[in-house]
Amino acid sequence: MQAHDTVLHQLAHKRANLPQKALLSAAQEDAQHLVEELEIAKSAESDIRRELTRLEDEIVKVEARSARDKERLESGGGQSRELIALQQELETLARRRASLEDDALEVMERLESARETVVGLAESGRLADLRVSDLEQELAGASAELDSAASGEQARRAAAAAGLDDGLVKLYERLRGRLAGVGAAALVGGRCQGCGMVLSASDLAAIAALAEDDVARCEECGRILVRAVNAA
Ligand SMILES: [Zn+2]
Structure with missing residues (x-):
């Protein structure tokens, strides 16, 4: 019985400390981290997209104003002072337009790289989720294996207990509760x-004088002493 309890204790310990558990929680942390990073990258991308839209709107306005100025210039009406002012405004608008287009180009490049970041993070997130579900399956498999080993051991323990005196089993359980899970110990070389x-x-x-089914106890710790190698 003690041997079965020791095995059960080891199985429970193993189940609580399966390496897949630590791996799974690390993978879950990774996946969660990627979700957050993706969120941030998406919001950065949409900020840049808005910036580009603003520049494009501005370019449309500048173009409209240039077209209107050109029309007035070509119609030839008005005083020459007015025409000179229109000419100057057209030059200013052309410079403004060139500068806006440079800005837009630079923003488009940033947008492209932000988009790549989003795509990359989404892919990493997908892989991290896959790893999490793989590990969940592995952990479930390993736990089930240990559970089945434990229930086999429970059955063998019950069979062992069935062959023992009730009072002895109770004593064993009491000692086990009190003495770190070990209620019976072998007596080897007088130790x-x-x-x-x-x-x-x-x-x-x-102890040597005791009958075979008398219970020997350790004077020091009180544990049941098992004399024969394969007893209890
Ligand atoms: Zn002892």
Whole structure:
């Protein structure tokens, strides 16, 4: 029974500390981080897009004004002073337009790179999500394996307990609760394997004198001492 309980304890420990658990939580963190980065990149992209739209609107206005000025200039009416002013305005508008177009070009380049960032992050996010679901599956598989090992061990423990005296099982459970999960220990070379204490010659003699189904206890820790190698 002690052997089964030790195995069960090890299985529970293994289940609680499956390497997939740490990997999964790291992968989930990565995925979450990418979601946030993507959000930021998308908002940066739409800011740049708005900036471009503003510049394009401005260019349309400048073009409209230039067209109107040209029309008035070509109609030839008005005083020469007025015509000179129109000519000057057209030059100013042409410079303004060239500068707006330079700006728009630069913004388009930034927009392109922002768009690439969004696409790249979306792809990384997709891969991170895949990794999370892969790890979730692996973890579920490993947990199920350990669960089935544990239920097999539970069955063997129950079978072992069924062959034992009720009072002894109760004593064992009580000791196990009190003594770090170990209620029974082997007696090897006069030493209790539970606490490491070497029993005195008189204790050993007393134990040796016990009938085979009498219960021997360690004087030091109180654990049930298992004399035969494969008992309990
Ligand atoms: Zn002991």
